[in-house]
Amino acid sequence: MKENVASMIVFLLLLFLNIRLLKGQSPPGKPFIFKCRSPEKETFTCWWRPGADGGLPTNYTLTYHKEGETITHECPDYKTGGPNSCYFSKKHTSIWTIYIITVNATNQMGSSVSDPRYVDVTYIVEPDPPVNLTLEVKHPEDRKPYLWVKWLPPTLVDVRSGWLTLQYEIRLKPEKAAEWETHFAGQQTQFKILSLYPGQKYLVQVRCKPDHGFWSVWSPESSIQIPNDFTMKDITVWIFVAVLSTIICLIMVWAVALKGYSMVTCIFPPVPGPKIKGFDTHLLEKGKSEELLSAFGCQDFPPTADCEDLLVEFLEVDDSEDQQLMPAHSKEHSGPGMKPTDLDPDNDSGRGSCDSPSLLSEKCEEPQANPSTFHTPEVIEQPEKPKANVTHTWDPQTISLVGKMPYLSVNGSKSSTWPLLQPGQHNTNSPYHNIADMCKLATSLDKIDKDALQSSKTTEAAGEEKATKQREVESSHSKAEQDTGWLLPKEKPPFISPKPLDYVEIHKVNKDGALSLLLKQKENGDQTGKAGTPETSKEYAKVSRVMDNNILVLVQDPGAQNVALFEESTKEAPPSPSQNQAEKDLSSFSTAPSDCRLQQGGLDYLDPACFMHSLH
Amino acid sequence: PLKTWSHQAGSLLLLLVSNLLLCKSTASLPICPSGAVNCQVSLRDLFDRAVILSHHIHKLSSEMFNEFDKRYTQGRGFITKAINSCHTSSLSTPEDKEQAQQIHHEDLLNMVLRVLRSWNDPLYHLVTEVRGMQEAPDAILSKAIEIEEQNRRLLEGMEKIVGQVHPGIKENEIYSVWSGLPSLQMADEDARLFAFYNLLHCLRRDSHKIDNYLKLLKCRIIYDSNC
Numbered sequence: 001m002k003e004n005v006a007s008m009i010v011f012l013l014l015l016f017l018n019i020r021l022l023k024g025q026s027p028p029g030k031p032f033i034f035k036c037r038s039p040e041k042e043t044f045t046c047w048w049r050p051g052a053d054g055g056l057p058t059n060y061t062l063t064y065h066k067e068g069e070t071i072t073h074e075c076p077d078y079k080t081g082g083p084n085s086c087y088f089s090k091k092h093t094s095i096w097t098i099y100i101i102t103v104n105a106t107n108q109m110g111s112s113v114s115d116p117r118y119v120d121v122t123y124i125v126e127p128d129p130p131v132n133l134t135l136e137v138k139h140p141e142d143r144k145p146y147l148w149v150k151w152l153p154p155t156l157v158d159v160r161s162g163w164l165t166l167q168y169e170i171r172l173k174p175e176k177a178a179e180w181e182t183h184f185a186g187q188q189t190q191f192k193i194l195s196l197y198p199g200q201k202y203l204v205q206v207r208c209k210p211d212h213g214f215w216s217v218w219s220p221e222s223s224i225q226i227p228n229d230f231t232m233k234d235i236t237v238w239i240f241v242a243v244l245s246t247i248i249c250l251i252m253v254w255a256v257a258l259k260g261y262s263m264v265t266c267i268f269p270p271v272p273g274p275k276i277k278g279f280d281t282h283l284l285e286k287g288k289s290e291e292l293l294s295a296f297g298c299q300d301f302p303p304t305a306d307c308e309d310l311l312v313e314f315l316e317v318d319d320s321e322d323q324q325l326m327p328a329h330s331k332e333h334s335g336p337g338m339k340p341t342d343l344d345p346d347n348d349s350g351r352g353s354c355d356s357p358s359l360l361s362e363k364c365e366e367p368q369a370n371p372s373t374f375h376t377p378e379v380i381e382q383p384e385k386p387k388a389n390v391t392h393t394w395d396p397q398t399i400s401l402v403g404k405m406p407y408l409s410v411n412g413s414k415s416s417t418w419p420l421l422q423p424g425q426h427n428t429n430s431p432y433h434n435i436a437d438m439c440k441l442a443t444s445l446d447k448i449d450k451d452a453l454q455s456s457k458t459t460e461a462a463g464e465e466k467a468t469k470q471r472e473v474e475s476s477h478s479k480a481e482q483d484t485g486w487l488l489p490k491e492k493p494p495f496i497s498p499k500p501l502d503y504v505e506i507h508k509v510n511k512d513g514a515l516s517l518l519l520k521q522k523e524n525g526d527q528t529g530k531a532g533t534p535e536t537s538k539e540y541a542k543v544s545r546v547m548d549n550n551i552l553v554l555v556q557d558p559g560a561q562n563v564a565l566f567e568e569s570t571k572e573a574p575p576s577p578s579q580n581q582a583e584k585d586l587s588s589f590s591t592a593p594s595d596c597r598l599q600q601g602g603l604d605y606l607d608p609a610c611f612m613h614s615l616h
Numbered sequence: 617p618l619k620t621w622s623h624q625a626g627s628l629l630l631l632l633v634s635n636l637l638l639c640k641s642t643a644s645l646p647i648c649p650s651g652a653v654n655c656q657v658s659l660r661d662l663f664d665r666a667v668i669l670s671h672h673i674h675k676l677s678s679e680m681f682n683e684f685d686k687r688y689t690q691g692r693g694f695i696t697k698a699i700n701s702c703h704t705s706s707l708s709t710p711e712d713k714e715q716a717q718q719i720h721h722e723d724l725l726n727m728v729l730r731v732l733r734s735w736n737d738p739l740y741h742l743v744t745e746v747r748g749m750q751e752a753p754d755a756i757l758s759k760a761i762e763i764e765e766q767n768r769r770l771l772e773g774m775e776k777i778v779g780q781v782h783p784g785i786k787e788n789e790i791y792s793v794w795s796g797l798p799s800l801q802m803a804d805e806d807a808r809l810f811a812f813y814n815l816l817h818c819l820r821r822d823s824h825k826i827d828n829y830l831k832l833l834k835c836r837i838i839y840d841s842n843c
Contacts, residue, residue, distance in 0.1 A: 068700045094711045096821050118695050162835030162843050163713045
């Protein structure tokens, strides 16, 4: 009994297990017909996708019926199209007819039917790709070579009878290129490609499309190597052309670099800056004094021998306050203003005159030995000490006006520096000087003079020392140096003496522009100053040294007599800081750089510009 | 269209002399009874033009159907009802290539004529009815208008071809009568839409048929089945 119960229980258990296993199976899922295609509009194939098979082997059947018929057919061929397919042969294919196709999936548990698919073969035509793709490079005479592409329609398609009309498309690319180049070929089965890169390997593909259907897939690639077209001769020609053009480019660049500035100025002329009428700074800088002055309508400068009479000018400077300056007139002085009133009203550019009321009052009223009371524009010369026969040489270079009052240094007061007139400020005609500047200087000088007088009444130096300003006008055609010659006033306080003042007379101006100064023998001075006997006059042509700033010590050429005098005077000077300074300067100047010496016509000139540079 | 065809006929005399010299090897055509050489040339032109027209008509019809379906009847399964509902199905036209190749070219030409004639009336009404639709779709309407015009032209050309290929014999003008007009004018929107759908579906099919037949005929007649 118990054994039976046990076996019963086992049996039941096994039964339960079997039942459970059986419950895991299910009828198949619904299949789905996903594609039907006809390659030539004479046959077609449908493919389906099976649903879940439910764990059991499933049988699929395809059934269909046609439009206008009631008979249901089954798929004639399950094999040709592959798994899960149905192939309809010619016999079973009708065009312009709707097929209603369904697929049955059956398994042990059950079956399921797919949704019917309505298929009209007319609209599902998709041919195979074309076949026999051949490539050939043709080299016709007198023409560029081209690629000739040929192919044949797919084998199944009947084009001859006109049942299907195909249109073709080819594409090609160089092997390494990324993009295809597509060409529509129409209904022809050949194509010529003209634009090719020589030496490249090309890949070509072709596909086709029926008149009312789908494009086929691309055919397999065909490749061809394009022969290199360029002959050695062509390459040589191109290399030659490249080299030639490179050379031309380099030449052009070089020419532009050299002449670039002039070309640029030719195209874009520089905008002229404001100019004083008739005055050209560039000429001034270049030392073309003649041209510069000619712009003003000046006479030649330096004055020739004819102008000697012009230069007989001198100033009498007296330490007495009462004494007036008596400007000497040159006879043939042409040009503006010997006197303030004679100023040429038209030629007033930049040139002040003592006519100006303010200046006039200041200068003309002060009878002090104001060396700056200049009426004669030619040369302002300071009467020197008895020994101060100074000849200065015109250094016909740039105009500059610098002067200094040596005795100021004695007083400890600051030596005033004559305002440095820039070349640009000299808009006067040669040989006229800038009266206004002169007057200003005169006024400043006056003040200084007054101070000096006040401080040291004992000294009569007030009138003695004058800063001589020398203006030098550009006269010569010589270019180059912008030397400034200085007329010396250098005298220092040591030179102050109670002696009566001496006058230095401008004797003449040499042709080479050297001023010859004469020590005035008489009180009245030699007015005309015609070429006096040179023997009696001492020519001061040598610059011994430069004192302070901008003061040249001119020395009589033949002898060192005056030099000695000067030097003594220097030593006598009461020491003062500035004096020491001046000594230092002198000492430094005495060893003036030899290169500052200029040789010109037997006369030694020191280029003050050198000193200037060393000073400043 | 009428002018074009008459111009063609008028040029026959002009071409006569030149064609005598130029025409050499062409497909020997038994279809020009008078034996005039110019017959072939003009026939070729006629066929070329006919094929161009038929191809164009089918292309337009296909586009029109697709647009209509997409816009109005997509997913509504109208196709299931449009089975065997074309009025021209009574015309026994060949259903595959073998049948078409077996039929004689004259009969095939006649079939083309019959189908073309059968569509005169429906196309005319299609235009008027599409115009009357609310929100008349411009694309569909313009295509309908053009199809109607081209169809008329094609019909004329085909009659000329038949006159050349088969002169003298004038067959009865057989065609299928279309009676779908009331359906197009139905009040029921769904029924009306289906009527349109059906009409366009049939138009697409028949235009394809005509195109296919004419291409077959052209290759057979002009190129001796060697297209």
